[in-house]
Amino acid sequence: xxxxxxxxxxxxxxxxxxxxxxxxxxxxxxxxxxxxxxxxxxxxxxxxxxxxxxxxxxxxxxxxxxxxxxxxxxxxxxxxxxxxxxxxxxxxxxxxxxxxxxxxxxxxxxxxxxxxxxxxxxxxxxxxxxxxxxxxxxxxxxxxxxxxxxxx
Amino acid sequence: xxxxxxxxxxxxxxxxxxxxxxxxxxxxxxxxxxxxxxxxxxxxxxxxxxxxxxxxxxxxxxxxxxxxxxxxxxxxxxxxxxxxxxxxxxxxxxxxxxxxxxxxxxxxxxxxxxxxxxxxxxxxxxxxxxxxxxxxxxxxxxxxxxxxxxxxxxxxxxxxxxxxxxxxxxxxxxxxxxxxxxxxxxxxxxxxxxxxxxxxxxxxxxxxxxxxxxxxxxxxxxxxxxxxxxxxxxxxxxxxxxxxxxxxxxxxxxxxxxxxxxxxxxxxxxxxxxxxxxxxxxxxxxxxxxxxxxxxxxxxxxxxxxxxxxxxxxxxxxxxxxxxxxxxxxxxxxxxxxxxxxxxxxxxxxxxxxxxxxxxxx
Numbered sequence: 001x002x003x004x005x006x007x008x009x010x011x012x013x014x015x016x017x018x019x020x021x022x023x024x025x026x027x028x029x030x031x032x033x034x035x036x037x038x039x040x041x042x043x044x045x046x047x048x049x050x051x052x053x054x055x056x057x058x059x060x061x062x063x064x065x066x067x068x069x070x071x072x073x074x075x076x077x078x079x080x081x082x083x084x085x086x087x088x089x090x091x092x093x094x095x096x097x098x099x100x101x102x103x104x105x106x107x108x109x110x111x112x113x114x115x116x117x118x119x120x121x122x123x124x125x126x127x128x129x130x131x132x133x134x135x136x137x138x139x140x141x142x143x144x145x146x147x148x149x150x151x152x
Numbered sequence: 153x154x155x156x157x158x159x160x161x162x163x164x165x166x167x168x169x170x171x172x173x174x175x176x177x178x179x180x181x182x183x184x185x186x187x188x189x190x191x192x193x194x195x196x197x198x199x200x201x202x203x204x205x206x207x208x209x210x211x212x213x214x215x216x217x218x219x220x221x222x223x224x225x226x227x228x229x230x231x232x233x234x235x236x237x238x239x240x241x242x243x244x245x246x247x248x249x250x251x252x253x254x255x256x257x258x259x260x261x262x263x264x265x266x267x268x269x270x271x272x273x274x275x276x277x278x279x280x281x282x283x284x285x286x287x288x289x290x291x292x293x294x295x296x297x298x299x300x301x302x303x304x305x306x307x308x309x310x311x312x313x314x315x316x317x318x319x320x321x322x323x324x325x326x327x328x329x330x331x332x333x334x335x336x337x338x339x340x341x342x343x344x345x346x347x348x349x350x351x352x353x354x355x356x357x358x359x360x361x362x363x364x365x366x367x368x369x370x371x372x373x374x375x376x377x378x379x380x381x382x383x384x385x386x387x388x389x390x391x392x393x394x395x396x397x398x399x400x401x402x403x404x405x406x407x408x409x410x411x412x413x414x415x416x417x418x419x420x421x422x423x424x425x426x427x428x429x430x431x432x433x434x435x436x437x438x439x440x441x442x443x444x445x446x447x448x449x450x451x452x453x454x455x456x457x458x459x460x461x462x463x464x465x466x467x468x469x470x471x472x473x474x475x476x477x478x479x480x481x482x483x484x485x486x487x488x489x490x491x492x493x494x495x496x497x498x499x500x501x502x503x504x505x506x507x508x509x510x511x512x513x514x
Contacts, residue, residue: 032254033191035246059191101391106398107382111471122409122482129379129402130250133395 003094004142008087009042014053014064021062021141028060034131035059039075042083052078055138057131062138076124079105081115090142098140105136178221191253195245195309210234210304218306231304237418238359239303239310241410247403248309251316254403256396258327267335267389273458274386277449279337281384284446286328287342288374291350292404293321295366299359313407320400327393343445349436356429360415364426365433367408372483373437375401376476377450383468384453405483412487426489434496441473441501470504477505 004020006012022028034057043050054065054073065073085108092103101107108115109128119125128135161171186198198204203219213231216222233239241247270278296314303311332339353370356362378401381394416423440446450472451465452458477497484491492507502508 033250035250059189061190101382101385101388104382104391106379106395110380110383110475122479122486123406125479125482126375126402126406126409129375130399130406133399136395 008090009040009051009053009083011053011064011066014040014055014066017138017142018055018062018064021138025060027137028062031060031134031137033059034134036127036131036135037073037076038128038135039073039078040086041078041080042086043080045082045084050080055135057134077117077119077128079109079115079117079128081108085114089139093140093143097143099136105139106132174221180219180221191249194249195312196249199245206236206240206309207306208236210236210306212306213304215305218308231302233299233303233307233359236307237415239307239411241310241407241414243406243410244310244313247407248313248316251313251320251400251403254399255319256323258323258330261396262327262330262392263389264330264334266387268387270335270386271457273452274456275335275337276340277452278335278386278390279332280340280445280449281453282328282332283340283342284346284449285374285377286325286332286339288346288350288370289321289324289328291321291353292366292371293318293325295353295356295362298354299362303359317404317407320404324397324400327397331390331393340449341445343443345436345439345443346446349433349440352433352436360422360425361429363408363411364429367404368412368483368487369430369433369437369480371401371404371408372480373440373476375405376472376479380450380454380468380472380475384450386453386456409483409487412489416488420488423489427491427494430484430489430491431496438497438501441497473501474505477502477508481505481507 004013004016006016036057037054038057039052039054041050041052052067052075054067054075056063056065056073089099089103089105089108093099099105105115109117117125117128119128165171181201181203184201184203186193186200188194189197201219206218210231212222212226213228213234214222214226215229216226296317300311300314300318303314305311329339349370353362353366356365375398378394378398381398382391385391385394412426416426447469448461451461451469453465454468454472455461455464477495481491481495493509495502495508497508499509
């Protein structure tokens with residue numbers, strides 16, 4: 001399985017990501033149920049603009065909802081960072097079949113650099129921690145090799 | 153009533169003369185048919201009709217299933233927690249399902265054979281941290297277990313969730329004990345300060361007090377530590393351990409936060425009681441932030457070695473401390489208990505944490 005053909009970031013890229021992740025039903029079920037509305041905000045490196053993409057985790061299912069202003073999606077938690085850092089993360093996933101230690105979502109958010117986590121309340125932020133393995137497994141599905149089995 | 157063998161009934165039933173009292177005059181909702189959702193038949197799916205009505209105060213103190221027809225001669229089992237608000241949280245049904253669904257095995261799901269040989273300083277540090285975590289995690293099993301049998305059976309969903317927590321914490325104790333023993337280092341040193349905090353939780357005079365100390369304060373801190381695990385982990389094996397434990401711990405914290413919120417929404421006058429519980433807990437937590445058995449292995453692991461620890465490890469420790477305190481303040485606030493400006497932590501520990509200093513709130 002090669003890299004996702006659609007450009008990053010785009011609705012099509014996240015839609016294809018979800019298709020890949022959901023293809024391994026057994027792995028999704030092994031990860032367990034999740035209940036999360038998460039936004040990924042990609043900020044232009046020069047600060048001139050940003051794009052927000054949403055994923056909805058519901059039970060064993062994941063849906064890509066595209067850019068929220070078009071879908072009415074309200075995320076519980078948003079992970080935000082510069083485009084170059086997102087692209088570096090995607091390249092790491094593609095190169096290694098899953099994020100290496102320096103490019104997991106948890107690592108990239110823990111100090112607030114390069115990614116920040118924002119939520120309207122503590123529960124939204126804590127939900128990211130509750131489902132981190134599932135979110136990471138879905139992101140890792142952008143990798144060359146199916147990564148869900150190792151991403152629990 | 154005298155319990156005993158009803159020989160007359162045995163004789164009649166042997167002749168096919170059934171009593172059938174259990175079938176007559178029942179109040180059960182015959183015809184109630186819970187429908188499974190897309191993940192299966194969940195607790196929320198069966199919370200229907202009167203079966204889904206959880207009383208604010210349990211009318212009886214029995215193990216009779218809520219909604220069943222109850223023999224008027226059932227004994228009093230002496231439950232002491234008979235008010236829903238003492239244990240309930242609005243997310244407890246979902247958290248139970250999540251806990252059951254997201255179980256994992258410390259034997260099977262950790263790639264133990266991939267543990268690399270580590271620099272002895274890193275191995276010592278990892279083993280010391282594993283020792284502390286193996287020690288503290290079990291209190292989060294002991295505490296619910298201590299109170300479970302006192303909680304009225306009408307609140308069975310909350311009891312079931314606490315049972316999952318007991319299992320989670322057993323697994324955490326297991327996985328860190330296994331890590332200490334799996335790579336040549338062995339167990340390190342248990343400190344008195346840590347034990348004093350655990351004692352505070354176990355000796356809590358009420359479930360309210362213990363839950364605030366454990367679910368909100370103690371587990372909140374450990375959650376932040378697990379989250380930092382990907383920084384601390386010397387290999388992908390520990391990364392996997394920390395990630396799996398983090399998910400469980402966040403579930404427990406979610407219960408504790410929402411339980412406190414449920415409690416305070418129904419009785420805001422209890423806020424000062426909870427402040428007092430947390431005052432005591434934070435005083436010991438302040439000592440933990442200066443306990444070498446915790447601070448030093450964390451610094452060494454964060455920096456990648458002893459030589460780098462003084463500079464890099466101290467900086468990483470400060471980031472972690474800020475995150476721990478910041479997240480704790482947010483959870484308290486979400487629960488309806490604003491601890492901003494009244495933390496019982498010395499200024500040196502909270503400087504730079506948004507909203508932590510008294511003047512920031514004034």
